Amino acid sequence: MKDLLEIRQEIDKVDSEIAKLYEKRMEIAGEVAEYKIANGKKVFDREREKAKLEKIKAYAHNDFNRKGLTELFEQIMSMSRKFQYKKMNENNPSGKLSFFPIDALDSENIKVVYQGVEGAYSQIATRSLFGKNSTISNVATFRDAMEAIEEGVCDYAVLPIENSTAGMVTDIYDLLVEFENYIVGEKILKIEHALLGVPGACLSDIKRVYSHPQGLMQCQKFLSEHRQIEQISMANTAMAAQKILKDNDATQAAIASTYAGELYGLEVLKEKINFESNNSTRFIVVTNQKVFLKDADKISICFEIDNTSGSLYHILSHFIYNDLNMIKIESRPLEGRPWEYKFFIDFEGNIKDSSVRNALCGLRGEARNMKVLGNYKSLDEKEN
Amino acid sequence: MKDLLEIRQEIDKVDSEIAKLYEKRMEIAGEVAEYKIANGKKVFDREREKAKLEKIKAYAHNDFNRKGLTELFEQIMSMSRKFQYKKMNENNPSGKLSFFPIDALDSENIKVVYQGVEGAYSQIATRSLFGKNSTISNVATFRDAMEAIEEGVCDYAVLPIENSTAGMVTDIYDLLVEFENYIVGEKILKIEHALLGVPGACLSDIKRVYSHPQGLMQCQKFLSEHRQIEQISMANTAMAAQKILKDNDATQAAIASTYAGELYGLEVLKEKINFESNNSTRFIVVTNQKVFLKDADKISICFEIDNTSGSLYHILSHFIYNDLNMIKIESRPLEGRPWEYKFFIDFEGNIKDSSVRNALCGLRGEARNMKVLGNYKSLDEKEN
Numbered sequence: 001m002k003d004l005l006e007i008r009q010e011i012d013k014v015d016s017e018i019a020k021l022y023e024k025r026m027e028i029a030g031e032v033a034e035y036k037i038a039n040g041k042k043v044f045d046r047e048r049e050k051a052k053l054e055k056i057k058a059y060a061h062n063d064f065n066r067k068g069l070t071e072l073f074e075q076i077m078s079m080s081r082k083f084q085y086k087k088m089n090e091n092n093p094s095g096k097l098s099f100f101p102i103d104a105l106d107s108e109n110i111k112v113v114y115q116g117v118e119g120a121y122s123q124i125a126t127r128s129l130f131g132k133n134s135t136i137s138n139v140a141t142f143r144d145a146m147e148a149i150e151e152g153v154c155d156y157a158v159l160p161i162e163n164s165t166a167g168m169v170t171d172i173y174d175l176l177v178e179f180e181n182y183i184v185g186e187k188i189l190k191i192e193h194a195l196l197g198v199p200g201a202c203l204s205d206i207k208r209v210y211s212h213p214q215g216l217m218q219c220q221k222f223l224s225e226h227r228q229i230e231q232i233s234m235a236n237t238a239m240a241a242q243k244i245l246k247d248n249d250a251t252q253a254a255i256a257s258t259y260a261g262e263l264y265g266l267e268v269l270k271e272k273i274n275f276e277s278n279n280s281t282r283f284i285v286v287t288n289q290k291v292f293l294k295d296a297d298k299i300s301i302c303f304e305i306d307n308t309s310g311s312l313y314h315i316l317s318h319f320i321y322n323d324l325n326m327i328k329i330e331s332r333p334l335e336g337r338p339w340e341y342k343f344f345i346d347f348e349g350n351i352k353d354s355s356v357r358n359a360l361c362g363l364r365g366e367a368r369n370m371k372v373l374g375n376y377k378s379l380d381e382k383e384n
Numbered sequence: 385m386k387d388l389l390e391i392r393q394e395i396d397k398v399d400s401e402i403a404k405l406y407e408k409r410m411e412i413a414g415e416v417a418e419y420k421i422a423n424g425k426k427v428f429d430r431e432r433e434k435a436k437l438e439k440i441k442a443y444a445h446n447d448f449n450r451k452g453l454t455e456l457f458e459q460i461m462s463m464s465r466k467f468q469y470k471k472m473n474e475n476n477p478s479g480k481l482s483f484f485p486i487d488a489l490d491s492e493n494i495k496v497v498y499q500g501v502e503g504a505y506s507q508i509a510t511r512s513l514f515g516k517n518s519t520i521s522n523v524a525t526f527r528d529a530m531e532a533i534e535e536g537v538c539d540y541a542v543l544p545i546e547n548s549t550a551g552m553v554t555d556i557y558d559l560l561v562e563f564e565n566y567i568v569g570e571k572i573l574k575i576e577h578a579l580l581g582v583p584g585a586c587l588s589d590i591k592r593v594y595s596h597p598q599g600l601m602q603c604q605k606f607l608s609e610h611r612q613i614e615q616i617s618m619a620n621t622a623m624a625a626q627k628i629l630k631d632n633d634a635t636q637a638a639i640a641s642t643y644a645g646e647l648y649g650l651e652v653l654k655e656k657i658n659f660e661s662n663n664s665t666r667f668i669v670v671t672n673q674k675v676f677l678k679d680a681d682k683i684s685i686c687f688e689i690d691n692t693s694g695s696l697y698h699i700l701s702h703f704i705y706n707d708l709n710m711i712k713i714e715s716r717p718l719e720g721r722p723w724e725y726k727f728f729i730d731f732e733g734n735i736k737d738s739s740v741r742n743a744l745c746g747l748r749g750e751a752r753n754m755k756v757l758g759n760y761k762s763l764d765e766k767e768n
Contacts, residue, residue, distance in 0.1 A: 007415050012439070014409045018402060018460070019443035019453055025398045026449055031391050055396070059403035064470070065410055068463045069403055071707060075459055076402070079452045086448070164722035167554070167715075188722075213597065216617070233600070233615050278722045312710040319697065320704045323455060326696040328725070329713050331551075338548035338662045339572075341712070 022076070029080040033087035043084045044361045049077055078321035078358065085354035099292045099351050099375055105184060105285070106155060110134045113154040115145045119238035119260030125189045125283040126158040129379055140235075142171050146179045149288050157181075162282045163191070163214055168330050172284075173344055176373050177302055183374025184293065185285035193219055193274045194258045196241055196266040201250040203269045208232060210240035211255035219255055221275035229253075241266055285379065292351055292375035298327070299356065299375045302344045303367035304334060312343075318362040319347060322355040344373075351375045406460070413464040417471035427468045428745045433461055462705035462742065469738035483676045483735050483759055489568060489669070490539060494518045497538040499529045503622035503644030509573045509667040510542040513763055524619075526555050530563045533672050541565075546666045547575070547598060552714050556668075557728055560757050561686055567758025568677065569669035577603055577658045578642045580625055580650040585634040587653045592616060594624035595639035603639055605659035613637075625650055669763065676735055676759035682711070683740065683759045686728045687751035688718060696727075702746040703731060706739040728757075735759045 056073045060066035112130045114122035126136055139145050145157040161172050208230045215237045234240040240254035245264040305311045325348045331341040349356040364370050440457045444450035496514045498506035510520055523529050529541040545556050592614045599621045618624040624638035629648040645652055689695045703710055709732045715725040733740040747754050
């Protein structure tokens with residue numbers, strides 16, 4: 001038997017030859033790009049790639065290699081495509097994108113909408129994002145906010161999409177799919193819940209607590225130490241505070257921000273009752289134009305997956321083969337089709353990048369109902 | 385300029401050479417496997433692979449190719465490893481696995497536990513999974529059920545893990561990470577919620593409704609048409625039914641199964657109020673032994689991701705390069721570390737498969753706190 005060193009030398013020889021051929025293939029891919037640019041032909045030719053894979057399979061001498069070669073050439077063809085997109089970008093850097101590039105969000109005389117009553121965390125986020133030159137209004141539901149944007153009555157909506165303890169705000173995800181509005185920015189707000197009661201109320205007398213379901217969830221540890229308190233769901237934490245003021249009952253309390261407490265003249269019975277000291281919520285800024293900030297660095301997409309195909313494996317290969325880093329992946333059950341899912345993926349990149357264009361192009365063909373929800377960036381001020 | 389046909393012929397020539405070299409490389413990988421089997425050496429040699437990638441990078445003549453070659457050889461080395469695991473399995477098919485293979489779950493004189501009071505959907509699932517030869521008991525919390533299993537007081541626990549409309553049952557995911565219990569089977573149960581009141585009650589008089597938060601969520605459409613009804617969260621749908629019986633108040637109702645209604649002598653005020661007609665819940669069967677059914681076809685794992693590394697991209701490449709189909713991927717925020725996630729992935733396979741061993745081995749090194757939660761299969765009867 002050969003020893004490991006000998007075998008490894010053989011492998012090294014094979015590998016250097018593969019590397020040479022790979023570089024040669026990319027060189028030829030460059031010629032393909034030049035031809036396609038000169039003749040106005042598109043990069044992605046699904047039929048040609050399929051035929052190519054059939055040819056490749058015929059080279060294999062056993063099943064293991066047939067499978068291996070198929071996967072290997074799926075990756076090589078993806079790389080080749082990415083190289084062609086890169087060449088195209090160099091040739092025509094202002095190439096038409098489906099999103100329109102902008103330098104900054106509007107900031108003068110704009111109308112911004114949030115969901116909930118005054119005192120909601122959404123109001124706090126909106127005020128910190130849009131300054132004195134904006135008119136801030138509020139609506140009853142997330143859907144109302146989406147409609148105000150779609151109609152153009154408001155320029156931007158500020159909506160909560162994810163909380164660091166409670167996870168995704170599922171309604172917003174569903175609305176992003178339904179409406180043709182786009183994410184243009186995001187902001188993270190630190191959330192601190194307080195237990196609020198009418199002036200003179202006392203924690204030990206509280207029998208019922210009102211809050212948003214996420215507010216209740218985030219204060220689970222506190223509430224489990226006070227099992228006598230009944231938990232009642234409300235549409236909004238600020239609405240819960242409002243109710244406490246209105247009912248004027250010393251056995252009732254709300255879980256909301258201290259800002260809401262001030263607004264409604266309530267007393268803080270206990271501060272910071274969320275069990276997670278780093279509790280924060282990510283808000284997105286949504287508009288009705290298909291635009292992106294030129295220095296955007298994050299893309300959100302969603303798509304459905306067919307039960308029949310190789311499905312998630314094939315879909316995710318478009319990210320892997322394009323070296324795109326996924327930040328987050330979430331699945332939501334599809335209504336009426338049990339155990340089928342809609343996926344939401346956040347990944348790093350700008351819609352101009354050749355790797356992003358390559359991945360989106362591949363995804364479009366394989367996933368069902370693929371939609372780019374936006375290409376955006378953090379609007380947190382740098383000073384934080 | 386050459387025409388496209390000419391260029392494509394050149395590509396075909398390069399590709400056939402790459403294919404030949406790939407097959408040669410796999411042949412040599414077979415020799416490596418023989419050497420390793422004979423000398424008791426492990427397949428995965430992280431240091432060797434790192435050194436190899438450095439060498440490969442040196443072959444490249446530009447940055448684009450450097451990146452491309454690195455990715456290409458990561459895939460080729462993964463394929464080579466998979467081939468070596470395959471050889472090992474052929475050589476020693478009973479090779480020691482970290483999970484012990486069993487032919488069937490115990491069925492005689494076993495003790496099974498579920499969470500909730502009598503009438504819970506978990507009880508319905510448990511009864512359909514384990515027949516007359518088992519003793520079925522119930523506990524107050526999911527944690528109690530996990531503890532009963534860990535101590536060996538009960539043989540199996542039946543726990544809800546996911547609902548087709550409401551999504552994941554997050555507490556169960558967290559407990560699977562915390563306890564050293566393992567999933568050995570799963571079952572899907574169709575869920576139909578009814579509105580239950582005391583005998584003689586009438587839908588139009590109902591002012592308060594009690595149910596589990598998921599029960600309330602699943603009946604959102606019905607409840608939004610009856611906005612006068614206040615929604616109160618309970619630990620369990622059956623507990624809600626029990627409360628209605630105890631309070632004996634005609635303005636109160638519960639959302640629970642008709643089975644719970646019968647059990648507590650309540651009247652069905654309205655049947656099938658879940659807005660999703662295909663509403664169903666997936667239950668898992670959990671035990672304290674690290675075992676798997678020989679014909680198991682699904683694996684659940686979880687892991688955390690380091691913020692610093694290439695992270696999700698690298699992790700998922702282990703599934704892609706091993707041709708493993710992911711069925712589901714969920715993320716949960718990590719407590720105390722905002723915007724870091726724990727991931728839960730379900731994929732198809734059996735722990736004996738060389739591709740599964742290869743992927744798990746790769747994941748172990750790159751993810752933090754990787755844990756195999758179980759290798760299992762559906763225990764639904766075939767007749768359905």
